[in-house]
Amino acid sequence: MPDSRPRRTFAVISHPDAGKSTLTEALALHARVITEAGAVHGKGGRRATVSDWMDMEKARGISITSAALQFVYRDHVVNLVDTPGHSDFSEDTYRVLSAVDSAVMLVDAGKGLEPQTLKLFKVCALRGIPVITVINKWDRPGLAALELMDLIEQKIKLRPTPLTWPVGEAGDFRGVLDRRTGEFVKYTRTAGGATRAPEKRMPAGEVDEADRPVWQDAVEEHELLEADGADHDQELFLAGTTTPVMFASALQNFGVAQLLDLLLDLAPAPHATPGVDGSVREVEDEFSAFVFKVQSGMNAAHRDRLAYARVVSGTFERGMVVTHATTGKPFATKYAQAVFGRELSSIEEASPGDIIGLVNAQALRVGDTVYVGEPIEFPPVPSFAPEHFMAASAADVGRFKQFRKGIEQLDQEGVVQVLRSDLRGDQSPVLAAVGPMQFEVVQERMTNEFNSPIRLSRVDYSVARRTDAEGAAALAGGRGTEVLQRSDGTYLALFVDQWRASATARDNPDVMLEELPAGG
Numbered sequence: 172m173p174d175s176r177p178r179r180t181f182a183v184i185s186h187p188d189a190g191k192s193t194l195t196e197a198l199a200l201h202a203r204v205i206t207e208a209g210a211v212h213g214k215g216g217r218r219a220t221v222s223d224w225m226d227m228e229k230a231r232g233i234s235i236t237s238a239a240l241q242f243v244y245r246d247h248v249v250n251l252v253d254t255p256g257h258s259d260f261s262e263d264t265y266r267v268l269s270a271v272d273s274a275v276m277l278v279d280a281g282k283g284l285e286p287q288t289l290k291l292f293k294v295c296a297l298r299g300i301p302v303i304t305v306i307n308k309w310d311r312p313g314l315a316a317l318e319l320m321d322l323i324e325q326k327i328k329l330r331p332t333p334l335t336w337p338v339g340e341a342g343d344f345r346g347v348l349d350r351r352t353g354e355f356v357k358y359t360r361t362a363g364g365a366t367r368a369p370e371k372r373m374p375a376g377e378v379d380e381a382d383r384p385v386w387q388d389a390v391e392e393h394e395l396l397e398a399d400g401a402d403h404d405q406e407l408f409l410a411g412t413t414t415p416v417m418f419a420s421a422l423q424n425f426g427v428a429q430l431l432d433l434l435l436d437l438a439p440a441p442h443a444t445p446g447v448d449g450s451v452r453e454v455e456d457e458f459s460a461f462v463f464k465v466q467s468g469m470n471a472a473h474r475d476r477l478a479y480a481r482v483v484s485g486t487f488e489r490g491m492v493v494t495h496a497t498t499g500k501p502f503a504t505k506y507a508q509a510v511f512g513r514e515l516s517s518i519e520e521a522s523p524g525d526i527i528g529l530v531n532a533q534a535l536r537v538g539d540t541v542y543v544g545e546p547i548e549f550p551p552v553p554s555f556a557p558e559h560f561m562a563a564s565a566a567d568v569g570r571f572k573q574f575r576k577g578i579e580q581l582d583q584e585g586v587v588q589v590l591r592s593d594l595r596g597d598q599s600p601v602l603a604a605v606g607p608m609q610f611e612v613v614q615e616r617m618t619n620e621f622n623s624p625i626r627l628s629r630v631d632y633s634v635a636r637r638t639d640a641e642g643a644a645a646l647a648g649g650r651g652t653e654v655l656q657r658s659d660g661t662y663l664a665l666f667v668d669q670w671r672a673s674a675t676a677r678d679n680p681d682v683m684l685e686e687l688p689a690g691g
């Protein structure tokens with residue numbers, strides 16, 4: 172029997188240290204975890220469920236690549252797809268956003284909107300992913316609530332529509348005013364936040380004497396918001412114009428149940444997805460899925476490739492034979508399993524919105540579609556604007572064949588983008604990445620998997636713009652710039668910095684120089 176419980180598939184977008192791991196654990200505590208796929212990072216001695224597929228990953232105690240945490244709440248199945256975030260910020264972090272239906276933007280109340288959050292938000296905005304905002308760490312001193320609302324409106328042009336409003340300023344968190352019912356939700360601290368924090372709901376008239384003054388402040392601010400029309404509107408939220416906001420302390424478990432309720436009540440369920448030819452796959456159609464991440468070298472003794480795919484339609488049943496849209500070839504899922512933490516456990520079936528891990532997936536690449544029945548091919552997962560560049564060459568020139576093979580493989584998997592030019596020759600392509608950690612992965616895999624240790628040397632660029640063949644000719648030999656061609660044929664003009672990129676664009680108004688936001 173296929174599992175027909177409704178799904179919610181989302182990701183948390185945040186800057187390191189905003190509390191994503193803490194929130195993930197708190198969510199898991201409130202709900203009943205079904206499966207875990209390396210989503211919870213083991214930091215500071217906390218519960219570690221990380222898949223340690225590489226030595227360096229172990230040494231750092233973080234998960235370089237990860238998948239999803241699945242849990243049940245109010246008879247819904249919730250999939251939290253992990254966004255790698257510390258120094259392991261990479262193209263994968265962006266790619267997971269193609270696999271979710273909504274995002275939770277986690278903001279540190281003391282810091283406001285930080286750079287990595289802004290980058291990830293941009294991708295959500297471009298992909299039309301609705302965003303719920305959680306202001307975290309309200310238990311300690313931070314910015315004023317109204318100031319945070321201004322920041323959101325100004326920095327990302329989303330209209331905040333708070334659903335709850337804090338009672339007590341940051342650092343003096345008594346509870347929240349539920350703006351929909353006008354009730355006071357009072358929080359009580361529990362030691363270490365290890366258990367579900369007690370919440371007590373009461374009408375305005377029953378607020379304790381001790382809480383009265385701060386309650387009154389909250390009521391006044393709520394009235395200000397009301398006068399300003401900052402109320403939730405489901406259509407505007409789904410259209411990406413507004414963001415519902417709530418206040419929380421992941422560490423104290425405050426607001427966590429509210430967030431789960433919000434996800435179920437407001438966040439979109441998996442929906443129909445158009446293919447490249449304009450045909451549409453409805454969720455109840457036959458099985459289809461697309462690959463949004465490929466992971467290799469899970470096990471040093473047994474090299475394997477695992478493709479993470481999001482189910483778009485139909486029911487996945489282990490053992491079914493699917494068609495790989497790119498090659499038209501059948502792909503047997505006999506060995507298809509889900510990798511959860513260190514263990515391989517098999518998934519028997521999965522529904523739209525769920526994430527499956529397909530092992531032995533040698534032929535599957537990021538963006539590929541697999542389906543049953545009526546053919547469908549989903550649009551490719553875009554590549555993203557790289558910000559780090561390194562020239563690569565074989566450390567041992569006698570191993571050039573292995574070098575070429577390895578680089579080609581890593582390019583196809585989307586581990587790095589590979590850029591070439593006649594000037595640099597085939598012996599020394601430039602590798603481009605969103606995050607510097609991707610180079611470490613390349614180095615490790617070239618040495619251990621392809622038997623060709625490489626030499627990487629920094630090339631001093633930090634900005635890439637898309638150009639064309641004429642642009643490449645016009646910019647050749649320019650100062651502080653170089654044009655290379657990516658393996659998909661796109662010409663990328665690289666610049667030492669933003670200033671040089673702008674100056675070049677100004678001096679060459681006829682040359683195409685497009686920003687590469689999230690769809691490079």
Ligand code: G4P
Nearest residue numbers: 187188189190191192193215307308310311420421422423
């Ligand atoms: P991340 O995954 O987003 O990087 O953040 P993580 O959850 O690891 O949290 C970063 C730090 O912030 C941790 O402290 C964590 O305890 C703290 N934190 C998270 N949520 C809250 C909150 O709601 N209130 C307060 N006051 N702190 C919060 P740490 O000292 O760096 O690590 P740890 O030793 O406590 O694990």
